[in-house]
Each structure stands twice: as C-alpha cells, then as structure tokens.
Amino acid sequence: MTPAWRHLLRALHQQTSSPRTPKMCPSLSREWKPRALGAFWTSVTKLGLHTKPRMPPCDFTPEKYQSLTYERVLEIHKQHLSPILTAYFPKPLLLHQGHKEWLFDYEGNRYLDFFSGIVTVSVGHCHPKVNAAAQKQLGRLWHTSTLFFHPPIHEFAEKLSALLPEPLKVIFLVNSGSEANDLAMLMARAHSKSTDIISFRGGYHGGSSSTLGLTNVGPFKTELSSGLGCQSTMCPDVFRGPWGGSHCRDSPVQTIRKCSCAPDCCQAKDQYIEQFKDTLNSSVAKSIAGFFAEPIQGVNGVVQYPKGFLKEAFELVRERGGLCIADEVQTGFGRLGSHFWGFQTHGILPDIVTMAKGIGNGFPMAAVVTTPEIANSLAKSVLHFNTFGGNPMACAIGSAVLEVIKEENLQENSQEVGTYMLQKFAELRDEFEIVGDVRGKGLMIGIEMVKDKMSRQPLPQEEVNEIHDDCKRMGLLIGKGGIFAQTFRIAPSMCITKPDVKFAVEVFRSALIRHRDRRAK
Numbered sequence: 001m002t003p004a005w006r007h008l009l010r011a012l013h014q015q016t017s018s019p020r021t022p023k024m025c026p027s028l029s030r031e032w033k034p035r036a037l038g039a040f041w042t043s044v045t046k047l048g049l050h051t052k053p054r055m056p057p058c059d060f061t062p063e064k065y066q067s068l069t070y071e072r073v074l075e076i077h078k079q080h081l082s083p084i085l086t087a088y089f090p091k092p093l094l095l096h097q098g099h100k101e102w103l104f105d106y107e108g109n110r111y112l113d114f115f116s117g118i119v120t121v122s123v124g125h126c127h128p129k130v131n132a133a134a135q136k137q138l139g140r141l142w143h144t145s146t147l148f149f150h151p152p153i154h155e156f157a158e159k160l161s162a163l164l165p166e167p168l169k170v171i172f173l174v175n176s177g178s179e180a181n182d183l184a185m186l187m188a189r190a191h192s193k194s195t196d197i198i199s200f201r202g203g204y205h206g207g208s209s210s211t212l213g214l215t216n217v218g219p220f221k222t223e224l225s226s227g228l229g230c231q232s233t234m235c236p237d238v239f240r241g242p243w244g245g246s247h248c249r250d251s252p253v254q255t256i257r258k259c260s261c262a263p264d265c266c267q268a269k270d271q272y273i274e275q276f277k278d279t280l281n282s283s284v285a286k287s288i289a290g291f292f293a294e295p296i297q298g299v300n301g302v303v304q305y306p307k308g309f310l311k312e313a314f315e316l317v318r319e320r321g322g323l324c325i326a327d328e329v330q331t332g333f334g335r336l337g338s339h340f341w342g343f344q345t346h347g348i349l350p351d352i353v354t355m356a357k358g359i360g361n362g363f364p365m366a367a368v369v370t371t372p373e374i375a376n377s378l379a380k381s382v383l384h385f386n387t388f389g390g391n392p393m394a395c396a397i398g399s400a401v402l403e404v405i406k407e408e409n410l411q412e413n414s415q416e417v418g419t420y421m422l423q424k425f426a427e428l429r430d431e432f433e434i435v436g437d438v439r440g441k442g443l444m445i446g447i448e449m450v451k452d453k454m455s456r457q458p459l460p461q462e463e464v465n466e467i468h469d470d471c472k473r474m475g476l477l478i479g480k481g482g483i484f485a486q487t488f489r490i491a492p493s494m495c496i497t498k499p500d501v502k503f504a505v506e507v508f509r510s511a512l513i514r515h516r517d518r519r520a521k
Contacts, residue, residue: 052474053506056499058110060099065106070094089469093477098125101496103477111472112492114504115479119298119330119444119491122358123404130361133400134393141392146385156395159402160367163340168353170375172368173390177329177356178206180366181292183384184352185210188290188323190381191374195229196284198317199292202235202300202483205327214292217299218483229289233279235297236272236305239437239448240456243268248306250345252419253426253438256453269306276313280320288322290351295342298330301487302446304439310346323374326350329366330444333358334405334494337415337442345441361401365394410494418442421490421501428505432512434459445490447508448482458486463515470511476504 068076073094087093094106101124103111113125123130137152144150153173161169174180189195197214199205205214212220213227238244238255245259248268261267280288293310297303314324331342332355339345343353351374356366366389378384388394405411422440425447429435436450449459449467464486471478479489488508492500 051510053503053510055110055112055475056497056503058099058102060102062097062099062104062108065096065108067096067106070106088480089472093472100124100127101493101500109475111475111477112500112504113477114490114492114496115477116491116493117362118357118479119335119489120357121362121493122333122335123361123401123408123410124493124495125362127361127400127404129404130397130400133396134363137393137396143388143391143393145387146390150392152392152395152399153390156390156399156402159399160369163402164353164369165349167371167373168350168369170370170372172370172375172384172386173394174366174368174386175364175388175394176206176366177327177354178208178211179386179389180329180354180356180368181205181211181214181325181327182208183368184292184325184354184370185214185290186382186384187352187368187370187374187378188325189229191377192287192289192321192323194285194287194289194321196231196288197229197290197292198231198233198279198284198288198322200235200294200297201232202237202297202303203232203292203294203327204297204299205292205294219485220299231279231283233283234272234275235300235303236269236275236309237303238268238306239303239439241268241272243271244306249304249439250307251304251439251441252422253429253440255437255439256429266306266308269309269312272306272309273312273316276316280316284320286320288317288320290323290325291317292325292327294327294329295331295345296336296441296444298444298489298491299481301448301482302440302444302489304441307346310343311348314348314350323351324348325352325354327354329354329356330358330491333401334411334414335443335491337411337418340411359401360394360397363394363397364388365398405494408495413496414442414494417496417498417501418445420498421445421505424501424505425490425508428509428512431509432516434463434512434515440490443490443492443494443496446481447488447490449486449488458482458484461485463519464488466518467511467515470514471507474507474510476507478504478508 095103096106097104101113103113157171199214201216203216205211209226213230216232238248244255244257245261245268246254247261247263248266317324326343328342334340336342336345343350352370354368359365425438429438433452434449436453436456437448439446449464451457451459481487481489
C-alpha cells in the first residue's frame with residue numbers, strides 16, 4: 001500500500017470513527033459532518049499530514065460568556081492599557097474560564113495550557129481546594145497588615161519553613177518575584193556591607209528599577225542605565241555557548257554536541273568556571289555582596305548549566321564575602337520533579353531563596369527565605385515593611401497550594417510525566433532539522449529552534465511565530481523565550497497527564513510539518 005493511501009485510510013478512520021468530544025466540554029475540533037468522497041479526498045490531499053490531533057476529553061462545562069465583546073476589549077486595551085506589546089498571537093486570545101490544565105476562550109473553544117500563566121498556575125486553574133480556601137478566607141478577613149497577627153499567616157510560615165533545610169527558616173512575605181529579588185538584593189548588601197552583585201547573562205530576576213540590573217535579557221533592558229552595582233557574567237549554556245557536550249546537563253536529554261568527557265567529568269564546566277573567575281577578578285570589587293542564579297534559566301529559554309557549575313561558583317562567591325541567592329520563582333515547588341527546590345538538584349545550599357509564581361497558583365504572592373543571621377542584619381539596617389505582603393488571603397491560598405502538591409503527589413507527577421514529555425520531544429529533535437535542542441527537567445522544558453543544527457543560528461522570529469500560532473489554532477498554548485525569542489517554553493500545571501502530553505507532542509509535530517511545507521514552497 002502506498003504512503004498516500006495509508007494516510008487516506010488513517011484520515012478516514014480519524015474522521016469517522018474517533019470518539020466525539022463531549023458536548024459539555026467545547027473543543028477547537030468541530031464535529032465532522034458527512035460529505036462527498038470527492039470533497040473529502042480534496043481536503044485530505046490539501047492537508048497532507050495536517051489532520052488536527054484530537055484533544056483528550058474534559059469533564060468540565062464552562063459558563064456562557066456574557067461580558068464585553070471582543071472588539072470592545074480591543075478598543076479599551078488600545079485606549080487605556082499599556083502600549084507595550086506583550087500579548088501573544090496576531091489575534092490575541094480573549095480567555096473566559098479555566099479548569100485544571102484547560103483554558104476556555106470567549107467563544108467556548110478549549111485549549112491545553114502548557115505555559116500555565118508564565119509558569120505560575122502550579123496545581124491547575126481554579127483548583128477546588130484552593131478556591132474553597134480563598135472563599136472561606138474572603139468571608140472572614142481580607143487584610144490586616146503586619147501590624148496585627150492573624151493565624152493563616154503563621155500557619156503558612158510554619159508549612160513553608162518545614163520544606164526548606166536548615167538554617168533557611170526566616171520568611172519575609174511579599175507580593176511578586178520582582179519584590180522578592182529586590183528585597184534579597186537589599187539583604188545581601190546589608191549583611192555583606194558590600195555593593196556588587198553578579199548575575200548571569202540571559203538571567204531574569206524582575207522588572208523593578210533595582211532588579212533590572214540583575215536581568216540580562218535584551219528586551220527587558222532600558223535605554224537608561226539601571227541597577228547600580230550589578231555585573232553580568234557569561235551564562236554557562238552548553239548548547240549555545242562556546243563549550244558544551246553530551247554529558248553536561250542534569251536532564252534525561254543531552255545536547256547533540258559531542259565531547260570526549262567521561263560521564264563524571266565536564267570540561268565545559270571547567271571552562272565556564274574560568275570565565276566566572278575572570279568576572280570576579282576583573283569586573284567587581286574585591287569584596288562582593290552576592291550572586292543571583294536561577295537553578296534553570298526560565299525567560300532565557302530553560303537554559304541548564306553544566307553539572308557541578310553552581311557548586312563551584314557558590315564557593316568562589318563566598319570566598320569574596322558574598323551571599324548566594326537561588327531564584328526559585330519558576331523552578332520551585334516540585335516543578336523539576338526530582339526535588340522540591342531547584343537548588344537541591346545542584347547539591348547546593350543558598351544563603352537566600354526567593355520564590356513567587358507557583359507559590360500562590362496565580363494569586364499575587366511571593367517570599368524571601370533566609371537565615372536568622374542574615375535576617376538580623378537586615379533588621380539592623382532598615383525597617384522593612386510591606387503593606388500587602390503576607391496578607392490573610394495570600395497565606396490561606398498558599399497553605400492550600402502546599403497541601404494540594406503533597407496530597408496529589410504533584411512533584412512525583414512532574415518527574416514521571418515530565419521525563420516522558422522530554423523524551424517524546426527529543427524524538428522530534430531527531431526528526432526535524434529546525435529543532436536544535438530539547439532540554440529541561442520535570443515540567444520545565446525548552447525547545448530551541450534553529451535554522452539548522454550545524455550552524456545553530458536561531459530560527460527567524462517570523463517562522464517561530466508561525467509555529468506558535470499553528471499550535472494555538474490546534475488547541476495548544478505554549479510560551480516563548482530566549483535571547484532571540486527562539487525557544488518554546490513548556491511549563492504546564494503539575495496536574496497534567498500523559499494523554500495531555502501525547503496530544504501536545506502531536507500538535508507540535510503537526511506545526512513543524514506545516515512549517516516544513518511552507519519552507520518547501
């Protein structure tokens with residue numbers, strides 16, 4: 001049987017015998033209506049291999065949308081909201097409702113959310129236990145400030161501190177990742193009595209006037225100088241950087257770059273450490289305040305460092321009197337699977353840990369955790385106060401999120417389903433020339449797109465956007481990142497399943513085939 005006939009029979013089977021999506025849960029896949037075989041053959045030959053993958057079933061019925069028209073939303077956005085273009089897609093999505101890993105737009109179309117509100121919805125949209133905790137607290141007490149005590153604040157602090165190793169036991173509650181990192185900068189300088197802070201190129205640590213100095217991703221930099229005393233250093237990127245090989249990463253998937261290293265030895269790590277030493281010796285004061293690092297870079301496209309790099313870098317920083325800060329805003333709360341915190345995957349113990357995003361499952365909440373000694377240095381230096389930090393609503397929600405992660409074994413699910421997904425996406429890397437790298441750990445995955453594997457030049461932005469939009473039209477939402485916005489970021493809620501992954505991989509493969517066909521034309 002020829003490939004064309006095999007595809008025709010497969011498409012006929014999918015169109016005529018696949019189970020229909022339940023009416024209670026709308027899908028982008030509309031019901032197929034019988035038509036003439038001639039018309040069907042025309043459709044099949046036109047689509048080629050582009051038959052839309054069928055979504056996994058969903059048992060949720062969204063409410064009917066009864067708010068502003070799409071056109072009115074666009075008008076208001078243009079007239080009254082920020083002119084900075086951040087919305088995805090030529091026709092931005094107008095979302096209406098969420099349930100677990102699913103999102104619904106104003107027309108009732110269903111999408112598999114594989115970016116979770118920029119790596120934020122940790123346990124699933126509108127989780128019933130989290131909703132119930134919020135509603136209960138909403139009816140009791142919204143706000144107190146830290147001038148008064150209220151049990152949910154202390155209950156959450158006790159639960160969170162139990163998840164961190166000694167001596168990281170003092171918690172400062174704030175409202176966002178930028179606030180958390182801003183406070184961590186202040187702590188490091190107050191304790192060390194020094195100013196200079198180092199961060200990686202490609203790192204993202206916030207958008208405040210202070211943390212912009214730590215953030216080293218081009219589009220987020222300002223025209224005016226910002227972040228006095230902040231110094232960038234080379235990111236040890238084993239795919240795009242000058243050194244890298246086939247054993248470097250703590251991941252089920254390694255780069256396609258070859259090396260002669262033994263599995264327990266990494267020459268790339270040694271080379272990048274020499275670059276880090278060069279920064280310490282030539283670009284900062286002899287005594288420094290600290291070093292910020294994400295265990296895995298998020299905004300830069302899920303960049304992983306060579307195994308052992310952070311451990312040696314932390315030792316070098318401490319020799320200069322600096323503190324080591326782990327930015328767990330994206331990597332924390334079990335997302336990486338093997339460990340609850342990203343820093344644990346590197347075998348290191350930071351002096352300060354910052355966290356946000358998944359801590360509140362989308363509710364504005366963040367924290368800085370440090371040692372009693374460093375906390376006391378801050379207290380002697382400044383009267384730190386945050387009006388909304390640790391408000392009763394946030395703490396009640398935060399406690400519920402921690403309980404759900406434990407009760408539903410979401411860290412274990414991240415490990416199992418995330419490893420499965422990494423391996424499936426790695427198969428696409430082997431199939432398509434434009435998929436340069438697949439990397440990550442647990443449910444934090446990056447797929448870097450290139451013109452070709454030999455040059456590793458980034459795929460042009462227009463082509464990346466077309467693939468991104470094709471995924472959306474087939475019902476899959478993924479993120480973008482990287483210095484050139486060339487990497488697809490995949491970080492779904494930790495409740496996803498293997499059938500969800502299978503659908504996502506099929507959609508992404510279909511989008512890559514469409515791109516290949518466009519390029520051939």
